[in-house]
Amino acid sequence: xxxxxxxxxxxxxxxxxxxxxxxxxxxxxxxxxxxxxxxxxxxxxxxxxxxxxxxxxxxxxxxxxxxxxxxxxxxxxxxxxxxxxxxxxxxxxxxxxxxxxxxxxxxxxxxxxxxxxxxxxxxxxxxxxxxxxxxxxxxxxxxxxxxxxxxxxxxxxxxxxxxxxxxxxxxxxxx
Amino acid sequence: xxxxxxxxxxxxxxxxxxxxxxxxxxxxxxxxxxxxxxxxxxxxxxxxxxxxxxxxxxxxxxxxxxxxxxxxxxxxxxxxxxxxxxxxxxxxxxxxxxxxxxxxxxxxxxxxxxxxxxxxxxxxxxxxxxxxxxxxxxxxxxxxxxxxxxxxxxxxxxxxxxxxxxxxxxxxxxxxxxxxxxxxxxxxxxxxxxxxxxxxxxxxxxxxxxxxxxxxxxxxxxxxxxxxxxxxxxxxxxxxxxxxxxxxxxxxxxxxxxxxxxxxxxxxxxxxxxxxxxxxxxxxxxxxxxxxxxxxxxxxxxxxxxxxxxxxxxxxxxxxxxxxxxxxxxxxxxxxxxxxxxxxxxxxxxxxxxxxxxxxxxxxxxxxxxxxxxxxxxxxxxxxxxxxxxxxxxxxxxxxxxxxxxxxxxxxxxxxxxxxxxxxxxxxxxxxxxxxxxxxxxxxxxxxxxxxxxxxxxxxxxxxxxxxxxxxxxxxxxxxxxxxxxxxxxxxxxxxxxxxxxxxxxxxxxxxxxxx
Ligand SMILES: Cc1cc2nc3c(=O)[nH]c(=O)nc-3n(C[C@H](O)[C@H](O)[C@H](O)COP(=O)(O)OP(=O)(O)OC[C@H]3O[C@@H](n4cnc5c(N)ncnc54)[C@H](O)[C@@H]3O)c2cc1C
Numbered sequence: 001x002x003x004x005x006x007x008x009x010x011x012x013x014x015x016x017x018x019x020x021x022x023x024x025x026x027x028x029x030x031x032x033x034x035x036x037x038x039x040x041x042x043x044x045x046x047x048x049x050x051x052x053x054x055x056x057x058x059x060x061x062x063x064x065x066x067x068x069x070x071x072x073x074x075x076x077x078x079x080x081x082x083x084x085x086x087x088x089x090x091x092x093x094x095x096x097x098x099x100x101x102x103x104x105x106x107x108x109x110x111x112x113x114x115x116x117x118x119x120x121x122x123x124x125x126x127x128x129x130x131x132x133x134x135x136x137x138x139x140x141x142x143x144x145x146x147x148x149x150x151x152x153x154x155x156x157x158x159x160x161x162x163x164x165x166x167x168x169x170x171x172x173x174x175x
Numbered sequence: 176x177x178x179x180x181x182x183x184x185x186x187x188x189x190x191x192x193x194x195x196x197x198x199x200x201x202x203x204x205x206x207x208x209x210x211x212x213x214x215x216x217x218x219x220x221x222x223x224x225x226x227x228x229x230x231x232x233x234x235x236x237x238x239x240x241x242x243x244x245x246x247x248x249x250x251x252x253x254x255x256x257x258x259x260x261x262x263x264x265x266x267x268x269x270x271x272x273x274x275x276x277x278x279x280x281x282x283x284x285x286x287x288x289x290x291x292x293x294x295x296x297x298x299x300x301x302x303x304x305x306x307x308x309x310x311x312x313x314x315x316x317x318x319x320x321x322x323x324x325x326x327x328x329x330x331x332x333x334x335x336x337x338x339x340x341x342x343x344x345x346x347x348x349x350x351x352x353x354x355x356x357x358x359x360x361x362x363x364x365x366x367x368x369x370x371x372x373x374x375x376x377x378x379x380x381x382x383x384x385x386x387x388x389x390x391x392x393x394x395x396x397x398x399x400x401x402x403x404x405x406x407x408x409x410x411x412x413x414x415x416x417x418x419x420x421x422x423x424x425x426x427x428x429x430x431x432x433x434x435x436x437x438x439x440x441x442x443x444x445x446x447x448x449x450x451x452x453x454x455x456x457x458x459x460x461x462x463x464x465x466x467x468x469x470x471x472x473x474x475x476x477x478x479x480x481x482x483x484x485x486x487x488x489x490x491x492x493x494x495x496x497x498x499x500x501x502x503x504x505x506x507x508x509x510x511x512x513x514x515x516x517x518x519x520x521x522x523x524x525x526x527x528x529x530x531x532x533x534x535x536x537x538x539x540x541x542x543x544x545x546x547x548x549x550x551x552x553x554x555x556x557x558x559x560x561x562x563x564x565x566x567x568x569x570x571x572x573x574x575x576x577x578x579x580x581x582x583x584x585x586x587x588x589x590x591x592x593x594x595x596x597x598x599x600x601x602x603x604x605x606x607x608x609x610x611x612x613x614x615x616x617x618x619x620x621x622x623x624x625x626x627x628x629x630x631x632x633x634x635x636x637x638x639x640x641x642x643x644x645x646x647x648x649x650x651x652x653x654x655x656x657x658x659x660x661x662x663x664x665x666x667x668x669x670x671x672x673x674x675x676x677x678x679x680x681x682x683x684x685x686x687x688x689x690x691x
Binding site (some may be wrong): 134135142144145148166 | 262263265353355357361449450483484485486552555556
């Protein structure tokens with residue numbers, strides 16, 4: 001198996017993901033860049049997106065920022081980033097880079113859910129944290145319990161989706 | 176024209192179908208044009224250069240039927256793989272309402288309900304308009320109790336309630352814990368894992384591969400398939416030394432195929448089914464020589480609501496209420512049909528009416544019969560509503576009040592004497608007049624729910640071909656098969672069908688002589 005990210009970063013990610021569940025999801029920045037993987041850094045947009053402009057003109061320079069720095073402006077209620085950044089970018093901003101999930105490889109492969117759980121903790125605990133979300137706890141269901149694959153909703157390299165909506169009218173904002 | 180003639184004769188059924196496309200397959204299959212046997216004979220496929228994986232038995236579909244088959248095949252000594260095209264297991268079975276009809280069980284006895292397999296069979300045949308293949312229907316009616324006990328003793332499934340479904344003579348629906356088929360599917364899955372059987376998700380059956388005798392010897396699949404992207408995934412070949420069990424479910428979500436069978440069922444009708452309930456696996460079997468039957472008997476659920484998505488909560492509210500409360504046409508304020516009638520009768524009556532019906536019950540009926548969870552969730556979504564008075568209820572749905580109140584009084588008089596003079600609705604021993612506030616109500620509009628038709632199977636779940644001979648190496652069970660239910664599948668009998676024939680199919684597949 002591949003290396004696991006270090007535990008501090010892990011905690012930060014768990015924390016972020018939990019609060020993100022409560023935020024609002026508005027417009028997004030999904031533009032599949034030509035991947036210049038070796039240079040991939042969440043904060044340095046141009047490293048991957050090259051010329052495409054990803055941020056508004058008056059946005060502060062992000063190159064030196066980490067996720068904590070983003071949060072000085074982007075709070076829970078104001079300018080929330082929830083759903084605006086692909087999951088992989090969040091990971092990058094808390095120093096969880098490509099290698100930390102995919103290992104050192106030229107051909108990164110899709111991960112299994114064990115990889116998520118290794119850092120983020122058990123899905124049962126997650127379900128406990130999100131138990132008050134309306135209209136229904138997104139992390140447990142009468143069908144699959146807490147066993148559904150994270151990646152059915154929380155994609156890292158493409159826009160996340162709400163798997164429940166194929167049958168239900170659950171209006172979740174999916175980070 | 177001589178030349179064309181000879182050409183036509185050498186055109187195998189397989190090639191013919193390939194060139195004319197799936198719609199034609201379906202159309203022809205339905206019409207059952209009586210293909211001469213020599214055309215029905217599968218011509219044999221070009222064999223794959225290499226089989227990627229080999230098993231004794233390959234099961235397609237991870238619902239009730241497929242999982243039951245896998246368990247039995249494994250326990251009979253076969254090596255088994257299960258493939259499933261969706262990213263999650265369980266198909267329609269995991270969103271199912273968890274009612275399992277079986278006659279003469281302990282739970283019925285405890286509740287003082289006399290019942291017998293004869294009576295269940297009689298109910299199935301009457302509802303099925305006697306189009307049921309009687310031998311198969313009988314196997315289900317007579318095997319249901321044993322199958323139910325197997326799920327209890329071998330899988331550990333819990334049944335907590337005995338309920339009624341329209342069209343049955345008695346209460347024989349054994350309600351699973353939490354009112355969901357997930358209770359059964361997940362316990363089947365746990366057993367599957369315990370037995371060491373692997374289930375391959377996102378793996379779609381594309382085609383059956385037969386040898387030159389027409390025997391099915393394996394399948395072509397797409398691995399890493401991302402429903403519904405037909406271009407996704409990679410081709411692989413799975414060899415089945417003994418047999419394939421097809422448990423791919425029904426095609427209620429297949430708008431193209433269902434419209435060929437029943438042109439009324441356009442995209443204007445929603446469905447209660449999971450999005451992957453499509454017919455390509457069934458059609459692939461037909462292309463490989465399997466015969467289909469009664470494909471145009473497609474069932475609409477009369478208890479679904481236009482005010483929520485999919486199956487939702489209203490069916491769980493409506494079904495326990497029939498016979499305890501009444502169904503009203505809001506335009507007239509009157510009842511219009513026997514509430515305890517079967518699904519087809521009721522759905523047809525609502526469609527004919529042309530507007531949604533109202534199902535309603537008072538607090539006594541609702542509290543006694545409906546699980547609180549269903550009422551609460553249905554109310555949160557807004558599909559079920561609560562009213563302090565009958566006047567409020569009438570106002571909300573624009574029901575002419577005078578007629579409505581008279582109709583309630585009339586119904587209540589039927590309840591008192593336990594006989595409905597208007598529509599002969601069943602009235603239960605514990606039914607009380609609709610009088611105790613608050614009152615609960617929901618709108619009803621049918622959705623596509625079940626496809627009775629499918630592949631022809633014999634008593635061993637062996638799939639039959641257009642030449643009336645077995646399609647060697649192919650077994651089928653569950654909703655993909657046809658014949659058990661005839662024109663109408665009664666509530667709670669699908670699970671019985673899936674479990675009884677799923678287990679039969681697994682045993683048969685494991686007992687098949689290996690071809691290589
Ligand atoms: C909402 C709902 C509630 C219901 N409630 C009840 C009830 O209470 N009692 C009752 O008796 N019946 C009920 N039914 C009916 C019953 O659930 C179904 O008939 C039954 O689940 C069918 O089981 P199955 O194993 O045949 O198919 P399914 O459970 O549908 O499984 C078939 C599987 O095969 C997969 N598949 C299809 N094509 C392919 C392919 N090409 N390659 C690979 N995999 C494929 C599908 O994705 C699916 O997962 C209900 C149905 C629904 C929709």
